[in-house]
Amino acid sequence: MKIPLKRRRFSRRTVVFAALALALLCVLFVLGRPLPFTEHDTYRAQLRQLRMDSTQLDQRILQYHLGLPNATDAAPEDFVRLRQQAQALRTTPSYLSSKEQQVVGASLNAYVKTLVEGEMLLSNLRGEAARQRERRERFEREVSALTGQLPAGAARERARALASAVRSNADKRDGPAMEQALTALTAMTAEFPGEESADARLEAEARALLTHARAREDMLLRMTKEYPLGPQAETVISSYLRLYEGAQLRSERFRVLLFIITLLLVAFVLEALWRLSRTGEALDALNAELERRVEERTQALSAANTELRESEARKAAILQSAPDGIITLDEKGLVLDFNPTAEQLFRLPRANALGRDFLTLSLSAAVKPEQRAQLTRALHADTPPGQATRLEVPALRTDGGTFPAELTLLRVRSEGPPRFTTYVRDITERQHVERLKNEFISTVSHELRTPLTSIRGSLGLLEGGVVGELEAPVLDMVRIARTNTERLIRLINDILDLEKMESGMLELKPQPVDSAELIETTFSGVQAMADAARVTLVARADDAGAVRADRDRLIQVLTNLVSNAIKFSPVDSQVEVRAARDARGQVRFSVVDQGPGIPLDKRARLFGKFQQLDSSDSRSKGGTGLGLAISQAIVEQHGGHIEVLGEPGEGTTFTFSLQAVRQGSGALSRMTDDSRHTLLVVTADAELSGLLRGLLSQEGYRVLRTPSLDEAARLIGEGEPDALLVDPRGMEGRDVDFVRRLREQPRGRELPVLMLAERAEGGIQPLLVDWMKKPLDEGRFLHTLRAIIRQPGQARVLLVDDDVTTRQVLRARLEGLGAICFEAEDGERAVALARVTPPDLIVLDVNLPRLDGFEVVDILRQGKGRGTPLIVFTGRDLSSADQHQLTLGNTRHLIKTRTSEDTLMTSVKELLNGLLAQRDHGRAPHKELS
Known part of the structure; x- marks a missing residue:
C-alpha cells in the first residue's frame, strides 16, 4: 500500500522553523545596534567640566600665593564641588565592561587622592603664610625698637632703609642680598653702644622670615608639580577616551560577527528548504521499502508470539510447581498474581487475593514497625531493579493463624510501570531446627x-x-x-x-577505660605464653588516653589478637601493641607481629566461625577458629571494625579504632561510680595486678591499680575506695608509714586495708584490718575481702518468697546454720531490705507480687548489690535467657521440685563462703585503729 505524499504543502515543522529563524534575525538586529552616543556625550561633558574646574582652581591657587593683583584664594567649597563631580563620574556608561569600569574608577580614585592631598597641602601653605606674616610683624617691631633708639637724622633713616632691604630680600628669598643688608645694618648700629641685643633679635627674626619664605615657596612649588588637579583630570579623560575607543572597536567587531552569523543562518534556512523539497522523492522509495519490511516483521512477530506462548506456558508451570509462594505486585503494592503455593500458605484463593494490598493482606499485627516501614520503602517506584529486601516476619493467614515467613521482595527489571515480585517461604521447620x-x-x-x-x-x-x-x-x-x-x-x-552475639543478647557495659591499663592487663594474662614462646611484648600507649568501652570485652579482644600474634611470631622476635589518639578523636589500637604474614586471598576467611588458614603452619598452632570471629563482633558492637594490614613475609598488623573519652576525665570519675564496690590495688607486680584484676572483676568489683603509694594517697583523697589492697614488695618498708599516715586522716581512718605479704608483720598488725599470705588462696582471699567490706556480724540472708511456709522452712534451716534471716513477701519489700541492710546472700523466688524476680534483679544490678551472691529458688522452669537475666554475683539457679534441702543448704554454705563459721569458731573481721 502506497503512502500518499503532499509535496507542494509545507509541513508544520517547516513553518515553525522559519518563524524561529525570523525571530533570531530580529534578535541579532537588536544586538547589533551601535553604542548609545547620548550616554557617551553626557559623560564626556562631565569629564570636561571636571577638567576645566580643576584647571581654574590650580590657577587661582597659584595666582593668589604668587601675590598677583586681584587674585583670590581657593575656598573649601571648591574642593567639595570637585569631589562631588568625581563621585558623579563613578556612574560609568553601560557599554563599558566591568574591568573597564574598574580602570575608570581607579583613575577617579587617583584624582580624588590628588584632590585630598592638594587640599591638605594648601592648608599647610596657608598656615605657613600666616606664620610668615606673623614673623614680618615681629620683624617690623624689632626694627622700630632698634631705630627708635638711634639718634634722629640720617643715621635713623639709613637704618630704616637697610631694615627695609633686609625684609624685602627675605620675602624675595634672596639670601645673599639679605645677609649683605643685614651685615651693613649691624655694622651701622655697632657705632652706637648698647644695641647688641637688639641687633641679635633683629638678625634672628630676619633669618626666620627668610626660612618661612623659602618653606612657602617649596610648598607652592610642590603643589604645582606633585598635586596639579588639571593634569590629573586630563588623565581621567584620557583613560575614558581610550576605553571608549576600545568599546567602539568591540561594537564594530560584534556587528560584523552578527552580520556573518545572519548570512550563515539565511544560507542554512535556504539549504533546509531546498533539502525539504527533495525529501518527497526519497519518501517514495522509503515507502516501498517500508511495506517490504512490514511484511517481514509481521512474519517474525507471528513466530515470536508462538515462542512467547510457549515461554509463558513454561513460566506458568514453574509458578504452579514452585515450593515457595510467588506473588507479583504493582507499584501500589496490589496483588497482580498469586501462585498455588501462596494460596496454600495464606489459605486464600487466587481470585480473592487479586487486587488486594499485599502488606495488609499478609503481615501480622506482631510485625515490628521498622520492618513494616522497610517493606514499604522496598515498594517505592525509585527502588533499583534487582535489589532484594529480605526479612523474617510473622505472616497472617485468612483463618486468623500466623506462621513465620521469610519474605524476599525485589523489583523486576521490565519496561513500563514498576513491578515487584515477592517470594514467601514458610520457615517454621527451620526455626524449630535452629x-x-x-x-x-x-x-x-x-x-x-x-x-x-x-x-x-x-x-x-x-x-x-x-x-x-x-x-x-x-x-x-x-x-x-x-x-x-x-x-x-x-x-x-x-x-x-x-x-549471645547471634541472638543479640550480648550486653556491653561501656565505661571510661585507660588504654595503657588495658594493654598492661592484657600483657599480664599472656606473659607466660610469650615467655614460653620466647617472644618480647612491647607496649606503646603514650598519651593515648581513655576509651569508652566494655573493659572485660576489650581485654578479651586484645588477648585474642596478642595470643595469635605470639603463636605465629618467630623465636626472639617481638609483638608490639600500640594505642594512639588520632585527629578524629578516636584511639587506634594496633597489634603488630613479625610473623610470616597472611596472604591477601585468605584474609576474608580470618573472621569466619571455626575458620583457620589451611597451611600446615597454621594447623600446628592449634586453636578453635572462634577468637577472631568473636573479637570482630565485639569491636563492631563498639562501633569499630578490625582491619588486617601488612604484606606476606613482612608481618601482620591487626588494628581497630574506638571512640576516645574527652580529655580531663580521670580517676575521680571512675572511683565515684557507685554501681560496684571499688578496690584500690597498690602493687608494682604486673602479674599480680593482672591476676587480681581478673579475679575481682569476675566477682563484680571495680579495680583501680597504681604502683605508687603517693598516687594511692591522691586517689584516696579524691574519691574514697571501699577497700585498699597493698603489696609491700619493693616498697622498702614505706608501706608501714603509709598505713600509719592513712589512719591519722579522717578519710582513711575507717578504710579497710588488706596486706598481701609473704608473712604477717607483727609491728603493723594494729594498723591493718587483715593480712593475706602469698601465693593467694582464691577462696580464702575472696572470703576475707567480702568480710572486710561488709558490716561486722553474722551472715545475713534475705529470703524473698510469697509463700509463708517456704520462708519458715528456709528460715529454720538457715538459722540452724548460724545465719540471720530477713524475710520479704514481695519484690518491693525485698529491694527495700537489700538497700537498708546489704545481705550476704539472697534466696529469691521469681513469681512475686508487685515486682517480680526479674525486676528485683534489674534494680539490684544498678547499685552495689550487683555482686551479691544469689540463689534463684523457684518452681518455674527457666530458659537460658531467663537465667542470664536472673544473675547478680555468684548465682545458682535451682528448681524447687528437683532440688533437695541438702542440695540447697550446700549451695548456701558455698555462696556464704565461710561466713557461717564465724559464729562458733572464728571472729568477725574488724578494723583496729592505731
Missing part, C-alpha cells in the same frame, strides 16, 4: 561449665601443693589436665559468646 540447635548448645555449654570450673579449681589446688608436694610426673599430668580444662572452658565460653 531453636533445637541453640538449646542444645546452651544446655551443653551451661551444664559443662560448672563441673569444669570445679575441676579446674581442684586441679589448681593440687598443682599449688594444697595436699602436699606432688611428684614431678604427677605434677606434669595435673598441669596437663588443668591446661586442657581451661582450654575446654574457653571453648565453651566462646560458643556461649557466639550464641
